[in-house]
Amino acid sequence: MNKNEQLGVLESLLFAAGDEGLSTKQLTEVMEITYIEALNLLESLSEEYEQNQARGLVLLELAGAFQLATKKEHAAYLRKLVESPRITSLSQASLETLAIIAYKQPITRMEVDEVRGVQTDGPIRTLVARGLVADQGRAEGAGRAKLYVTTNEFLDAFGLKSLDDLPKLQEPGEDEVQDELDLFFDKFNRMEEE
CATH class of the missing domain: 1.10.10.10 (Winged helix-like DNA-binding domain superfamily/Winged helix DNA-binding domain)
Structure with missing residues (x-):
């Protein structure tokens, strides 16, 4: 080569x-x-x-x-992209990533990747840029990967007082879990469209 x-x-x-x-x-x-x-x-x-x-x-x-x-020197353009009103809704990948972080925080990107089964670099960058997720230090052990947590902006966006207000997850395999998550994210997407 x-x-x-x-x-x-x-x-x-x-x-x-x-x-x-x-x-x-x-x-x-x-x-x-x-x-x-x-x-x-x-x-x-x-x-x-x-x-x-x-x-x-x-x-x-x-x-x-x-x-x-x-x-x-390109920061102003990047800021416009992130803050652009026409780019408001989150992709399915970002919503799934956000849900994993919300329920399992603090969590590393690799742990999120394991849960989703695909890489989540892009969705995590999007969530950080939107202020919904933040880096909260480093994990112990080899590599010292970043730990991600949700922010106060996340709570505000979803109308939550604390993380305790997140919908409770039931045993895996029950349809109600998916229904609750769908309602949760539908509410977020409706808020962004308004």
Whole structure:
């Protein structure tokens, strides 16, 4: 694989890793390259973003993990996107992710992934951007993954005084559980449409 192909793979991996980022150790294992090669690729990608002012991304290193981020000067446009009134309802994936976080908080992204059976990077980013979910520190153990919890905005959006007001879940397999969750999220979507 030539250097340009390696840079493309690196960029894809960083994009897929999202806010978690990737360590050089992870890059060396996944890309099957040496530590020095990983550092050189990271440096090349960072320089490419810096030199090409038309690019909207930068490469950051935070707490030993590398991640892609948007440029600060584009913040106003990103804010407009998140706050846009025509982008109000949450996707089914975001609603499912929100329900899992609400009932099992604090919870890591990987734990949410296990419950849903698919990756939830996008839905979690959406929920954080909307202020419905927040990062509440790190889990103990290897990797120290972020722990996610619901926010006061979540309570306000759903008209709840506390998490104790969430619909009670019954034994799995009972149709009433799904009915209650459907009513819960229908209420949220109606509120957003108003």
